[in-house]
Amino acid sequence: MSDLATLAAGCDAAPSVPILRERGQRSVFCGLTGIIWLHRKIEDAFFLVVGSRTCAHLLQSAAGVMIFAEPRFATAIIEERDLAGLADANDELDAVVTRLLERRPDIKLLFLVGSCPSEVIKLDLSRAAFRLSQRFAPTVRVLNYSGSGIETTFTQGEDACLAALVPILPATTARGLLIVGALADVVEAQFRRLLAALGIGPVAFLPAGQANALPPVGANTQFLLAQPFLADTARALEARGARRIPAAFPLGAEGTALWLAAAARAFGIAAPAIEVVLAAPRARARAALACHAPLLAGKRIFFFPDSQLEVPLARFLAREMGMQPVEIGTPYLHRQHLAEELALLPEGVRLSEGQHVERQLDRCRAAAPDLVVCGLGLANPLEAEGLATKWSIELLFTPIQGFEQAGDLAGLFARPLQRRALLAV
């Protein structure tokens, strides 16, 4: 483990992996999609997309989230008359927000979420947020970020949202650890227990479950990214003096151990003490993984770009499950944040950044992998062509991080293969 830590120096330390950079049609959601998991995570926040009917339709189609009666998100749909003049659009927005807040007094934090249309017509949502914040202070805080498809790809919406929160985090000079990235509650609780057992504290999480429980940040804050797609949030935290602890991501037994150990070392915990805490849960995770290994070992896997989780997932599947990544597509490769991950990837694997979906499909068909990780638009057509698929969006909605979820994570990849073996029709 300790020899890996020397690789933590960022881009330069990353091994030179060949990267295929492509431009063409991208088949990836926009950043608005993040609202679907973020609104569940921050309980008293509301996400108001300022956009078009397309944006509203995306939100309700992307995850079939219609189960929530009155969800904590909505769209202010721009109409023809709003396009006539910007003064109008601002007044209209204020009226929509006022009505919304009257109706939903439980809202403490309101995000105005920018979309492609709001950006193209240059509707200034940061000014609107400032104006509305003043009007509704102190009951409601209004922030803004962009989830537009011209600026953000899928998980970058969460990055933009969290980055918008950073300036309002309370200041502190106390030493502390901040875990950054939305995690399922169960995962968060497990990490709290493990970090406490390691003797690290205080530990805070961003985002917090409540808008008024925002974690403090300052020059003595060290932060650990729980997700690989948080470039802007990391930059904003660094601007407030916090320091990032470079680490692999907590996927699989190995990733989780590396991630926790990196934090422990940063807090001066000695290697034997770390090992004492991690040994048992890591062994349990390995045992859980062993159940799935026979099915996954030696299988070839192809990743279409989607969540930016592709590199850590490929590392986990290659090193712990014995799978062979054929191509690891990612919408954006953050070399610095992924340095530890890239160092662990098998030799000679093909990485691709950006997308030209048609050419990538050609490569995928030619490679004939055993399993394809892709978005919902591609999954059934590839299945119909005879390829087994795993839809990638499930990786965002399912708790997959940490030791206790390692088996579930492997299970997500094993199930499509199991099912194919099972069906006789």
Next chain:
Amino acid sequence: MQLTLWTYEGPPHVGAMRVASAMRGVHFVLHAPQGDTYADLLFTMIERRAARPPVTYTTFQARDLGGDTAELFKSAAREAYERFQPDLLLVGASCTAELIQDDPGGLARALALPIPVVALELPAYQRKEDWGAAETFYQLVRACVRPAPRAPRVAGRPARCNILGPTSLGFRHRDDVREVSGLLAALGVEIGVIAPLGASPADLARLGEADFNIALYPEIAGTAAQWLHRNCGQPTVRTIPIGLGATRDFIAEVAALAGVDPAPLLAGEAARSAWYARSVDSNYLTGKRVFIFGDATHAIAAARVAREELGFAVVGLGSYARGFAREMREAAASHGIEALITDDYLAVEAAVAAAQPELVLGTQMERHIAKRLGIPCAVISAPVHVQDFPARYSPQMGFEGANVLFDSWVHPLMMGLEEHLLGMFRDDREFHDGAGPSHLGHTAPKLVDRVPVEAAPADEALSWAADAEREMQRIPFFVRGKARRNTERFAQERGIATITMDTLYDAKAHYAR
């Protein structure tokens, strides 16, 4: 700006995609940012299409905006043509691209492709999905059909008609087409072209050869059918064969246009639904209060079936389609109610709660509303959900469609005899208020908690005496809501402040008359 939680319809370019995906040999190049590619999953996940929809998105990004999004569009269109070799290229812009005004039509024509290019104007800030589908189909028809007066039918040749309107992601379109085709075959009427579903541009070019058109889904086929009427002299069959009565009317209308005798087909009709509706078990369906909401065609048709073929009372009727408001209002008036024309989901929810129906016939949105309010529900219209594409044959139209309607509307309700027994044994442990219909299993929400509006009197000045309240609890729960409502209305109309046992039975006697 309009505050929207859930939307009944997508943007107009999704309507265009529904037409393009339904057809063969058509490819659609859409100027749109990457997030708009979510629309693919409507087809691949909801409809479980085995192929990607034939759509290329330019997926321009912010950094392209300063530069050349027009060039990006051209290269995407050129590549799409080379790769997919379509017979016809559709081009258009989504909401964002509409704002940057790149003129996809002009750009595509500048490529001088050897195939027809049809440019769509889809005003995303004014129009919606159904309109987009209708406009796309109309533009395709205009582009492919050469106007010509209709040649008189040669004596002896069977009459021929086109079936217009079925698309991808339509509510049971696939099965309706099969059912209606069967009716036409039984009448001895030939089918010229079915479009857009399954048609190629070359098929569209043959539309003018038919004697008349059937606009099966007026929301989508209306504009094209009108154009064909004007330019090719083809009359349009207007009856939508949903329900037994409407199917008979449809057969009569088609037979008249085709010059054939409908009597043999009508005599041999095969719908069980009519007999089932008359069977004694169905007595319990009498006067069931039903709330209907959907696209105009399905909602209006459902209201007729509900009243005439099931003996329900239609207590609510509405649509999210403003374009059909007039038809909707007329239909509602015939049921003695006012139409609800809105695409505001919360307004629909409030209307359902206020009407206290015993059955909701709606879209997937109303299914959620009904679930929350604890009211049985059947889906009758788009917007669709993966469940609306059943593996089995399940049309809404024709004789078999009438059977499907009977089953799918009646099954969510308590079976007649079952309801009766529950009433008789309501004090028995197994039949207590909380017991749902047996077929809904143990996960069914407890009926006692269901209709929250039941708990408090509508008028705050009104109160219930303890004995009357107790007596109310003895009334079978499935009629309790109605009894409570009637009693309160009775008391209000007479200025009674406290409802006693006497008020309760006075009201019962009053409404029994």
